[in-house]
Amino acid sequence: MLTPIALMKALLPGMIDRGWGRVVNITSQSVKAPIAALGLSNSARAGLTGYVAGTSRQVAPYGVVINNMLPGIHATDRAVALDTGVAQQEELTLEQARARREQSIPAGRYGTPEEFGAMCAFLCSQHAGFIIGQNILLDGGATNATL
Numbered sequence: 001m002l003t004p005i006a007l008m009k010a011l012l013p014g015m016i017d018r019g020w021g022r023v024v025n026i027t028s029q030s031v032k033a034p035i036a037a038l039g040l041s042n043s044a045r046a047g048l049t050g051y052v053a054g055t056s057r058q059v060a061p062y063g064v065v066i067n068n069m070l071p072g073i074h075a076t077d078r079a080v081a082l083d084t085g086v087a088q089q090e091e092l093t094l095e096q097a098r099a100r101r102e103q104s105i106p107a108g109r110y111g112t113p114e115e116f117g118a119m120c121a122f123l124c125s126q127h128a129g130f131i132i133g134q135n136i137l138l139d140g141g142a143t144n145a146t147l
Contacts, residue, residue, distance in 0.1 A: 001044040001045070001047045001048040001051075004025050004048055005048065005051050008023055008051075008055065008066070011023075012055075012059055012064060015059070015062070015063075015064045016059060016062040016064055018063075019062060019063045020063040020064070021059075021063065021064040021065070022064075022065050022066075022123065022124040022125075022128070023064070023065070023066040023067075024066075024067055024068070024069055024120055024123045024124060025048060025052060025066070025067075025068045025069070026068075026069050026071065026120075027045045027048060027049065027068050027069070027070055027135075028041070028045055028070055028071065029070045029071065029072045029137055029139045029142065029143045030042050030045060030070075031045050031046060031049050031068070031070050031135055032070060032135065032137065032143050032145050033143045033144070033145060034046075048068070049068060049135060052066050052067070052068055052133055053133050056132050056133030057132060057133055060132045060133075063129070065123075065128055065129060065131065065132060066132070066133060067123050067128070067131055067132070067133065067134045067135075067136060068134070068135045068136065069116070069119060069120060069123070069136050069138060070135050070136060070137045070138065070139070070143075071111065071116060071138045071139065072105070072111065072137070072138065072139025072140060072142045072143065073101060073105070073110050073111065073139070073140075073142075074110055074111040074112065074113060074115075074116055074138075075110040075111065075112055075113065076113060079098075079110055080094070082101075083097040083098045083101065084097070086100075086101075098110075104142065105139070105140040105141065105142045106140060106141030106142065107140030107141055108140075109140065110140075111138055111139070111140060115138065116138060119136065119138055123136070
């Protein structure tokens with residue numbers, strides 16, 4: 001929480017002076033649905049989300065856009081590490097651990113790095129100027145939430 005806030009505080013004045021800027025924070029789907037075992041992480045992410053909610057609306061009139069991406073599981077080295085831990089703990093193959101996790105995702109699969117990158121690129125583009133202070137879930141529908 002503190003590092004992204006410090007970075008925004010350092011860079012926002014220059015963006016405001018130029019009349020254009022984009023900030024995308026990568027947090028977690030746990031902002032919408034906290035994970036019981038990650039109490040401190042949940043709290044820090046919620047703090048960053050609150051900071052963005054207020055600050056994004058203050059800088060929007062100057063052409064500066066701030067949003068958050070809230071990823072779920074994506075096909076990355078981190079997913080392999082998590083699945084490997086589950087496989088070892090529960091005496092499963094890596095493929096079985098992954099298949100089980102995929103069953104918990106309505107899309108039936110992990111997100112791809114390309115999908116994640118495309119959303120980030122869009123939020124950084126000129127086309128996202130009317131998306132202010134939002135928390136964009138990229139989780140294949142895994143977070144069961146209305147808002």
